[in-house]
Amino acid sequence: MTGELDINILDPHWQQLQSLLRVGQGHEASAYLKLGVSVIAADPWTGEPRKRLVSHAFLEVSEPDRISTSPLHVTWSTRGYMRLLSEAMNADLMPAIVHTHPGGAACFSEQDDANEAELARTARLKGTRGLASIVLGGDGSVAARVWAPSGERVIAQSVRAVGGRVQSWSSGKPAVDAPHLERQARLFGRGFNAQVRSLRVAVVGCGGTGSAAALLLARLGIGHILLIDKDTLDETNLSRVHGSRRSDATSPTNKVDIIEREVLAAGLGTRVAKVIGWVGEPELRDGLKSCDFIFGCTDDHSGRLLLNRLAYFYGIPVIDVGLRMRPVPGGHDIFGRVTTLVPGQPCLLCGKVINAQRAAEESLERSDPAEFHKRKQEAYVIGAGDPAPAVVTFTTEMACVAVNELIAALTGFHGEGGMIPNRARRFHAQDDRFLGVAQSPVCPVCSQDHYWGRGDVQPFLDVVG
Ligand SMILES: [Zn+2]
Numbered sequence: 476m477t478g479e480l481d482i483n484i485l486d487p488h489w490q491q492l493q494s495l496l497r498v499g500q501g502h503e504a505s506a507y508l509k510l511g512v513s514v515i516a517a518d519p520w521t522g523e524p525r526k527r528l529v530s531h532a533f534l535e536v537s538e539p540d541r542i543s544t545s546p547l548h549v550t551w552s553t554r555g556y557m558r559l560l561s562e563a564m565n566a567d568l569m570p571a572i573v574h575t576h577p578g579g580a581a582c583f584s585e586q587d588d589a590n591e592a593e594l595a596r597t598a599r600l601k602g603t604r605g606l607a608s609i610v611l612g613g614d615g616s617v618a619a620r621v622w623a624p625s626g627e628r629v630i631a632q633s634v635r636a637v638g639g640r641v642q643s644w645s646s647g648k649p650a651v652d653a654p655h656l657e658r659q660a661r662l663f664g665r666g667f668n669a670q671v672r673s674l675r676v677a678v679v680g681c682g683g684t685g686s687a688a689a690l691l692l693a694r695l696g697i698g699h700i701l702l703i704d705k706d707t708l709d710e711t712n713l714s715r716v717h718g719s720r721r722s723d724a725t726s727p728t729n730k731v732d733i734i735e736r737e738v739l740a741a742g743l744g745t746r747v748a749k750v751i752g753w754v755g756e757p758e759l760r761d762g763l764k765s766c767d768f769i770f771g772c773t774d775d776h777s778g779r780l781l782l783n784r785l786a787y788f789y790g791i792p793v794i795d796v797g798l799r800m801r802p803v804p805g806g807h808d809i810f811g812r813v814t815t816l817v818p819g820q821p822c823l824l825c826g827k828v829i830n831a832q833r834a835a836e837e838s839l840e841r842s843d844p845a846e847f848h849k850r851k852q853e854a855y856v857i858g859a860g861d862p863a864p865a866v867v868t869f870t871t872e873m874a875c876v877a878v879n880e881l882i883a884a885l886t887g888f889h890g891e892g893g894m895i896p897n898r899a900r901r902f903h904a905q906d907d908r909f910l911g912v913a914q915s916p917v918c919p920v921c922s923q924d925h926y927w928g929r930g931d932v933q934p935f936l937d938v939v940g
């Protein structure tokens with residue numbers, strides 16, 4: 476196995492794992508997980524291969540399989556384990572064993588080494604992609620590793636519990652403290668700075684909201700930023716794209732190049748990667764899969780559709796921003812929206828944020844521009860009309876709201892639940908609404924857990940064409 480390894484545990488599974496520490500009543504307890512696998516051929520910042528495992532399903536060790544437990548050991552029969560291996564094999568998932576150290580810290584004891592070597596050997600003979608092992612300490616610590624089919628043991632660099640709150644445990648040494656982040660450490664503590672420095676965050680769409688979000692993320696100390704946008708700056712963008720200059724419009728400059736220039740000029744140690752292209756292009760997959768958070772700052776419905784699925788398949792929180800403003804008789808309607816997508820929460824389809832017809836038209840415009848323009852002439856397409864109104868103060872304010880959700884995920888500053896699923900700001904009515912979106916019981920993306928943490932599948936995100 477080559478490259479770094481990290482593990483994302485989805486919040487519904489994390490809650491089940493936490494219950495192991497309670498049911499054991501001081502005795503060690505165990506469970507199984509099936510993990511989706513995300514193989515990254517080249518990380519956009521280092522160019523190195525990486526692997527991420529994402530929890531897909533939690534399985535109890537059933538009562539008859541528990542042989543004995545004490546505060547210092549747990550043993551269980553291999554019946555359930557063999558079933559786990561078969562199920563993981565059949566679905567191309569990685570099997571994982573989880574056990575607790577209720578009286579202490581998470582680490583791998585000599586006893587664990589010996590037991591796991593035997594279990595890993597069985598997994599290897601069965602032909603699985605390896606065997607993961609996770610230990611939960613009674614002190615709140617977490618440790619994880621993978622036994623590769625070669626027999627090699629790979630320690631996970633980090634383990635994250637991903638939900639409205641995102642908690643992480645790192646096996647490496649913490650990032651070097653950055654003096655320029657001193658003032659925010661006074662509010663959130665030094666651990667916050669170490670955490671933001673380790674994060675990899677994509678900004679999809681570098682217009683009014685995306686440019687503001689990207690520059691805020693750099694100031695906040697985010698260590699790695701990936702910028703994605705296919706467009707060059709035009710004159711009407713000068714009113715809202717932060718960092719843009721008149722000269723960027725007179726000699727057309729890519730928006731990602733403008734933001735990269737500004738982030739690097741700030742000299743804050745941010746590593747920037749960029750892609751000029753549409754978010755759905757296959758070349759972008761490694762970049763998106765490498766991220767810990769993704770900001771959706773695009774108007775593009777087909778791009779949103781892709782990010783919407785990605786959040787559930789890979790357990791990567793997506794923070795999606797949208798604005799809609801228009802003159803109405805006697806005034807203005809000015810709406811801003813920030814939706815956060817994590818498994819367990821309703822998706823953008825359930826929130827009716829994505830217009831499926833527009834998404835289909837955008838796909839047609841990319842694949843067959845002549846046909847798209849023909850239909851447009853015949854007025855069969857609903858989109859691609861006059862540009863929508865946009866004002867810098869509103870787009871920038873919603874970028875702040877969106878980045879604050881990331882801070883909320885890390886700190887819980889506006890509530891223990893962390894990120895708010897859906898916030899609609901009505902600028903014209905001076906209020907915020909927290910809309911309870913009903914999850915459709917038949918939603919193909921978010922309602923059925925068979926996509927949660929599924930990781931790599933063929934075709935990508937189970938989307939044909
Ligand atoms: Zn142990």
Ligand SMILES: [Zn+2]
Pocket residue numbers: 821822823824825826914915918919920921922
């Ligand atoms: Zn949904």
